Amino acid sequence: MVVYINDQEKQFNGNDLTIQDIIDQGKYNTQYFVVYLNEKYIGRLQHRKIKVSDGDRLKIYPLVDGG
Numbered sequence: 001m002v003v004y005i006n007d008q009e010k011q012f013n014g015n016d017l018t019i020q021d022i023i024d025q026g027k028y029n030t031q032y033f034v035v036y037l038n039e040k041y042i043g044r045l046q047h048r049k050i051k052v053s054d055g056d057r058l059k060i061y062p063l064v065d066g067g
Contacts (some may be wrong), residue, residue: 005059018050019058020048
C-alpha cells in the first residue's frame with residue numbers, strides 16, 4: 001500500500017492499517033502532533049479507529065512550544 005505522508009510517498013505492507021499503525025511505524029519522536037487525512041483533521045482518539053487506504057494523504061505536524 002502506498003500512503004503519502006507530508007507529500008512523500010511511503011510504502012507499507014498490508015491493507016488494514018490505521019492512522020495509529022502508520023504513526024507507530026514512522027517512529028515519530030514527538031508525543032504531540034496534529035494529523036490530517038486527505039485534508040480532514042483527525043482527532044487523537046480516532047487514530048486507532050480510522051483505516052488508511054492506498055493512495056491516501058496524511059499530514060502529520062508536530063506541535064512545538066514557542067512564540
